Amino acid sequence: TTRxxxxxxxxxxxxxxxxxxxxxxxxxxxIVASMNNGQAYVVLDRAITL
Structure with a gap:
């Protein structure tokens, strides 16, 4: 997919x-990390349950 x-x-x-x-x-x-006091978020990875 191209975005x-x-x-x-x-x-x-x-x-x-x-x-x-x-x-x-x-x-x-x-899995998400918050930045700028919760004003921005970065998706780090897809979480997989084994």
Whole structure:
């Protein structure tokens, strides 16, 4: 799947395309880290139960 994303840096925002090999699906569980006092979140990985 190819998705358009915005990449932010000190020089401003840039639109680019990113190829995602295995996108998340509805119902997937993920591992998340919060940043900026809970104002932003980063998905670190998909959580798998064995």
């Amino acid at each position: 358009k994303v915005t990449v932010s840096s000190d020089g401003g925002n840039v639109w680019t395309e990113m190829h995602v090999k295995s996108p998340l699906e509805v119902g997937d569980r993920v």
